[in-house]
Amino acid sequence: MSKNDESPLLSVERIEKSFPGVKALKGVNLDLHRGEVHAIVGENGAGKSTLIKILAGVHQADAGTMHIDGKAVHFNTPIEAQHAGIAVIYQEFNLIPALTVRENILLGHETSKWGFFSKRDEHKIIEDLFSKMNVRMDPEAICAELSVAQQQLVEIAKSLSVGARIIVMDEPSATLTNQEVDTLFEIVRDLKEQGIGIIYISHRLDEIFEIAQRVTVLRDGEYIGTHPVERVDREGLIEMMVGRSIENEFPKHHHPIGDVRLKIDDFAHTSDEEGVSLEVRSGEVLGLTGLVGAGRTELARLIFGADRPARGTISVDGKVLNIKSPLEAIRNGICLLTEDRKAQGLVLGLSSRENFALANLNNWSKGGFVSAKEERSRFASYIDSLKIKISHQDQLAQNLSGGNQQKVLIARWLESNSDIIIFDEPTRGIDVGAKYEIYLLINKLAEAGKAIIMISSELPEVLGMSDRILVMHEGRISGEITDVLNATQEDIMTMAVGQLEAS
Amino acid sequence: MSLSKLLSDYGMLIVLILLCVFYSITTLDEQNPRGVDAAEQVTQMILDGYNTQDRIVVVSKSNPEHVLFANTLLEELESSGYQNVEHIEGEPPEVRSAFEQFDSLGVRADAVAIPQDYSTIIGNIKNRIPVMSQAQIVAPRSYRWPTFLLANNLRNVANQIVVIAIIAVGMTMVIITAGIDLSVGSLIAFSAVVAAWIIREMGGADATLGVMVLASVIAILMCGLVGFASGITITKFKVPPFIATLAVMLVASGFAYIISKGESIYEIPDSYVWLGRGADLFSIPNAVVLMVIIYVLAHILMTRTTLGRYIYAVGGNPEAARLSGIRVNLVLLFVYTMCGIMAGLGGIVQASQLKSGAPTYGLLYELYVIAAVVVGGTSLQGGEGKISGTLIGAFIIAVIQNGMNLTGVESYTQKVVLGFVILLAVLLDMLKKRSWGGKKKTVAAG
Numbered sequence: 001m002s003k004n005d006e007s008p009l010l011s012v013e014r015i016e017k018s019f020p021g022v023k024a025l026k027g028v029n030l031d032l033h034r035g036e037v038h039a040i041v042g043e044n045g046a047g048k049s050t051l052i053k054i055l056a057g058v059h060q061a062d063a064g065t066m067h068i069d070g071k072a073v074h075f076n077t078p079i080e081a082q083h084a085g086i087a088v089i090y091q092e093f094n095l096i097p098a099l100t101v102r103e104n105i106l107l108g109h110e111t112s113k114w115g116f117f118s119k120r121d122e123h124k125i126i127e128d129l130f131s132k133m134n135v136r137m138d139p140e141a142i143c144a145e146l147s148v149a150q151q152q153l154v155e156i157a158k159s160l161s162v163g164a165r166i167i168v169m170d171e172p173s174a175t176l177t178n179q180e181v182d183t184l185f186e187i188v189r190d191l192k193e194q195g196i197g198i199i200y201i202s203h204r205l206d207e208i209f210e211i212a213q214r215v216t217v218l219r220d221g222e223y224i225g226t227h228p229v230e231r232v233d234r235e236g237l238i239e240m241m242v243g244r245s246i247e248n249e250f251p252k253h254h255h256p257i258g259d260v261r262l263k264i265d266d267f268a269h270t271s272d273e274e275g276v277s278l279e280v281r282s283g284e285v286l287g288l289t290g291l292v293g294a295g296r297t298e299l300a301r302l303i304f305g306a307d308r309p310a311r312g313t314i315s316v317d318g319k320v321l322n323i324k325s326p327l328e329a330i331r332n333g334i335c336l337l338t339e340d341r342k343a344q345g346l347v348l349g350l351s352s353r354e355n356f357a358l359a360n361l362n363n364w365s366k367g368g369f370v371s372a373k374e375e376r377s378r379f380a381s382y383i384d385s386l387k388i389k390i391s392h393q394d395q396l397a398q399n400l401s402g403g404n405q406q407k408v409l410i411a412r413w414l415e416s417n418s419d420i421i422i423f424d425e426p427t428r429g430i431d432v433g434a435k436y437e438i439y440l441l442i443n444k445l446a447e448a449g450k451a452i453i454m455i456s457s458e459l460p461e462v463l464g465m466s467d468r469i470l471v472m473h474e475g476r477i478s479g480e481i482t483d484v485l486n487a488t489q490e491d492i493m494t495m496a497v498g499q500l501e502a503s
Numbered sequence: 504m505s506l507s508k509l510l511s512d513y514g515m516l517i518v519l520i521l522l523c524v525f526y527s528i529t530t531l532d533e534q535n536p537r538g539v540d541a542a543e544q545v546t547q548m549i550l551d552g553y554n555t556q557d558r559i560v561v562v563s564k565s566n567p568e569h570v571l572f573a574n575t576l577l578e579e580l581e582s583s584g585y586q587n588v589e590h591i592e593g594e595p596p597e598v599r600s601a602f603e604q605f606d607s608l609g610v611r612a613d614a615v616a617i618p619q620d621y622s623t624i625i626g627n628i629k630n631r632i633p634v635m636s637q638a639q640i641v642a643p644r645s646y647r648w649p650t651f652l653l654a655n656n657l658r659n660v661a662n663q664i665v666v667i668a669i670i671a672v673g674m675t676m677v678i679i680t681a682g683i684d685l686s687v688g689s690l691i692a693f694s695a696v697v698a699a700w701i702i703r704e705m706g707g708a709d710a711t712l713g714v715m716v717l718a719s720v721i722a723i724l725m726c727g728l729v730g731f732a733s734g735i736t737i738t739k740f741k742v743p744p745f746i747a748t749l750a751v752m753l754v755a756s757g758f759a760y761i762i763s764k765g766e767s768i769y770e771i772p773d774s775y776v777w778l779g780r781g782a783d784l785f786s787i788p789n790a791v792v793l794m795v796i797i798y799v800l801a802h803i804l805m806t807r808t809t810l811g812r813y814i815y816a817v818g819g820n821p822e823a824a825r826l827s828g829i830r831v832n833l834v835l836l837f838v839y840t841m842c843g844i845m846a847g848l849g850g851i852v853q854a855s856q857l858k859s860g861a862p863t864y865g866l867l868y869e870l871y872v873i874a875a876v877v878v879g880g881t882s883l884q885g886g887e888g889k890i891s892g893t894l895i896g897a898f899i900i901a902v903i904q905n906g907m908n909l910t911g912v913e914s915y916t917q918k919v920v921l922g923f924v925i926l927l928a929v930l931l932d933m934l935k936k937r938s939w940g941g942k943k944k945t946v947a948a949g
Contacts, residue, residue: 306826327828336826344826347819349886358816359827361809368808412827 007070009034009197010055010086010166015064017050024050027064028223030216032166032197037188039200039208039229042218043241043431048201051218052168055199056088057081068166087159088168091175093151097144102126104143105158129157134190135183149180156187167191168199173207174429177292177457178493185211203431204458205234219243242433250464251436253443257467258282260318261451262334262420267302267312269295274476275312280420280451285442287466287484288455290496295475296455297339300422303453304336305329316420330359335418337409339425339455341402345409348398352390352408353379355397360415382411387437403434410441421445424455439465459489471495514931515880515895522899526906527649534648535619538568541643542575545616548641550583557613558587560638562625565592572618595624602632612638619643650909658788662779662856664901665790666691667868668894670849671875672801673730673842675893678876679805680818680838681885682744686733687846687872689755690726691865694850696759698722699768699860707770715775723847729755730843734836752869759862767861771854779855790852797845802890814838819886874921875900878928899924 011031017024025047032038042048053059055066057075066073068084075081095104102122126139135153143151152172159167169188173181188198188211200212208215209229217224217240224240232240238249261282266275276299280286288296301307303314305323313320316332323329326336338344346355356379357370364374379393388407390400397405406426413421423442427435442465446452456462462469469481471492479495481487536544549559561576563569573590580588589612591601605612615638617625622642629635650656670687677684701718702710710718729751736747781789805811816824817834825831849868854860879896881888903924907917 304826325828325830326826327830330828338823338826343820344822347816347823347886349819350815354812354815357812358824358829361812365809368810370807370809370812372807 007067008032009036009069011067012051012055013065013067015051015054015061015066017047017054017059017062024221025054025061026221026223028218028221029226030199031226032199034165034195034197035192036214037192037198037200037212039202039212039215040218041202041205041208041215041237041241043433046218046241046431047221048218049170050221052088052170052199052201055081055086055166055168057086082162082164085163085165086168087162087164087166089152089155089159089170089172091171093155095143095151095154098142100140100142101137101146101154101157102139104154105129105139105161107158109162125161126157129160132160132190132194133157133187135187147180148175149177149183152176152184153187156191160191164196166197166199168201170201171203171429172200173202173204175292179291181207203429205237206460208237209234217241238432241431249436250461251439251443252465253447254467255283255447257284258449261316262303262453263315263318264303265313265315267299267309267314269298269302269307269310269475271310273310276472276475276477278470278477280453282419282449282451283446284467285446285452285454285465287462287469288453288472289457289459289462289469289492290472290478292457294472294496296472297424298475299472300336300424300453300455303329303422304334306336330416330418333417333419334422335359335413335416335420336422337406337413337424337426339428341405341409346397346405348396350397351394352388352397352400353393356382356408356411356415359412363415378415379411382414386411386441401431403430406430406434406438410438414445418450420451420453422453422455425457426454427456427458427461459492462492463487463489473497515878515892515899515928518928519895519899519902522902522906523651526651526902526909530650530652530906530909531647532650533645534650534653535645536643537618538571539575541618542572542579544643545572545576545641546579546583549580549585549614549616552639552641553585553614555584555586557585558611559585559589559614559616560612561588561590562598562615562617562621563590563592564594564621569618569621576616595628598625599628599632602628602635605635606632614639614641616641619645651906654786656905656909658782658786658791660898660901660905661791661794662788663905664897665788665794666849666853666856666865667871667875667900668794668897669797669852670842670845670868670872671879671893671897672797672890673838673845674872674876675879675881675888675890676801676805676814676838677744677842678818678873678881678883679814679885679888680835681821681883682737682835682838683748683873683883684730684733684839684842684846685745685748685869686729686751686755687842687849688865688867688869689752689759690729690843690846691850691853691868692759692862693729693755694722694726694847695854695860695864696763696768696862697725697860698851698854699771700762702772702775703768703770706772708772710772712774715772719851722851723844726847726850727840727844730846731836731840733843734839737839738832738835756862763860763862765862767859769859771858771860773858776855776858779852779857790856793848793852797848798890798894805890810834810837815886871900874925878925880932882932896928899928 008031013029014027015025016027028047028051040048050059054061057078057080060076073084075084096107105126106122123139130137133156137150137153143154146154156167172184176184191198202208212229214226214228215232215237216226217237219241259282260279263279265277268275290296302309305325305328308324314323315321321332323332342348347358353375357375361370364371364378376393382388383390386407388411389404397408400408426438442452442454454465463484466484469484469487469492470477471479473496481491553559559580561573563573573592577588577590591598612635615625615629617640619642622640626640629638674684674687698718701721702715705714733748733751736742737744778789783789784792805814813824813829813834816829817831821831850864853864875897876893877883878899879892881892900921903921904917907920
């Protein structure tokens, strides 16, 4: 970035913030130039969200200063931050599903006169915005019908329409496909050209090297440092984030692979769909990947009995089963760690212990009565072995960090002692340290002879942790990789877009 | 334990206690001992002040309370050896003529023992009759005590709320699953009418105990069946609970009118009131004992059993529950059936209290039941709530109603106040959650 003599667009110095019982930020610095993409990385709990919320005016800092264009600012409300030119695009969008793209973008600042607005004027504004962003979209489309990526574009357009000069993006790529991420990056680069400063938060480190100029690392609320991306590498960043060196991001163990445990044959959602067949062996980690929407999660739900297949057979240890519900799948030793922890895994309002117990109550109840003592002692052993960070067993599931929520769910399925384990995006939204622990656990399970299907969109993870890889495209298997050690991300991508049937 | 935790766990209990304290203070009043208590006090006063040769005149009206007073007193005095005791029972003119008779006979009296509420008027009469004017009035001393806290009034509070409280147990379970059951009010009428109709057809006022039990059980089971049908509509056909039970509410009410031909059924043996008006255990009403038993069982079900845990899980996140191997539909069927059974039981208690069955029973009770559950801290969004909270909620409503009755607030105003109380309870709950929610978000953030 050109180090011109004018003051930076945004500069934040020695920001501190405490909440009851926890000091979330302990003197954090951040400066952002015009036309810069500045990444913030850190594990969950490092203070990124708190920092964003202070920038957005949701929280107020206890100490420290904030300047925009060299002028000291202080935001008491999100509106003040918005007026100062800061827009935040959260992971959960603030769009009204039933309204159109145009109505959402202009919500709150319609060009109305006496309560009536001119559709023509509004269309003009929207078109200007879209051309500025270099995107095409129907302004009259209903937001509920848009893809996640398109909704994100609407959010960006919304922030530009209120004159944002600083855009904060919180994990913008988390739910996007690779192609959509590329589109997002093009837009980010366009915005950058126009002198807008972008704060980019992501767990995906390779993205940071691709899009950002500088990266700031936070750890446990402390400011670790800011570096130009050319001066750091992946390992170095991880080391700064976790505070110790991780020799190998993917600690894959190889052990002997046994007999076929699970075999599915010609499984299909609807009768006119092409069926899917696959098998998993004891001790094997089968990586299942593909673009988002390729049908991996749908396949997992069919296997688990969450949805009913139109045709196809499933057999465990050579015995053909008729699985009609998750209950029957569980009874046959199959479990599914769902992709969406909050919507499908946890009952957020229940305690961690109760969430852990949900699928296993029969293990420690007699005549319908739950033995609370037994339940506590079992959960305690998992808290120990999985290193679940929890203040007490009755802490509500919603108050845990993503990694610890995932661990509670893993504990649930370990306790159910299933032999066939389907992990759907096991490390999504989880920080590096917890990821590593989950990889170790997958190893341990494979070693114990479990058959594992690991669904993942993160190609390094798939390549790093699988014994064998299946790639899906449009609901069918489009390729298989048996020689994982010598495979590349490009190999997977060609199969994922359905161009090649290779091995 | 922090203040906020204390408030969130015991907030409504504190409100209930404060209400009781408030009404105890505002209804503080002169109380007169009555019946046996009064007689015993007066006996003591006579023993202290008069010897066994003195002439004691006991005066009372002929109402049951006075008769009880007079009879007890006469017995006590006789056994203490008093020989010149006379009893005059009647209204003031009769007492006056009795006194005048004494005067004409020249019989002096030393004391007139009399209930407090009769003492002033008789005192005036006595003073105009020379031979009696020497006699002292001996009446029980009045004392200051809150009307609200009189045993009789507390029994009233419990009796008023018992039907709503019993049904609220079923409703709590339904609401914890994020559902609602609007049919419970109609089921009260349905149950009462069915039971009364069966009793009438099988002997009427001379029906045997067996018939009464059978009729009640059939009525309760039929309500359970109706609840089960609601459950099927909701689980199999995916009809929203609000709509499904709204329809059932109309159907059940309609049947209650059809069966009873729109009239009350009175042909029921007197002994049928045992459940609703009897009080066999330490003079606690039988219905209240039944209610307590139900609450204890429901509390155990919700906190100690797998089924209870599943009910919370299904309400909190049905998809996560299903993917954990829970038979969500079975759980829902259970709660709606249970709610129907509780409504049926409520109807039987109502029929027993009123010794009749009428299709007009239970009108708008579903709203009071839901109010009790919500005031008790159960979230309409499902997934959280406590059986004990519901009991507290029911009693808050009962105490407010009773307190307003005692302090002379008219019934129209009572409705307004009750509406605001419900609103306030929900608002408090929301506020509590919001401040608490804000904190947890920031702790998890970063």
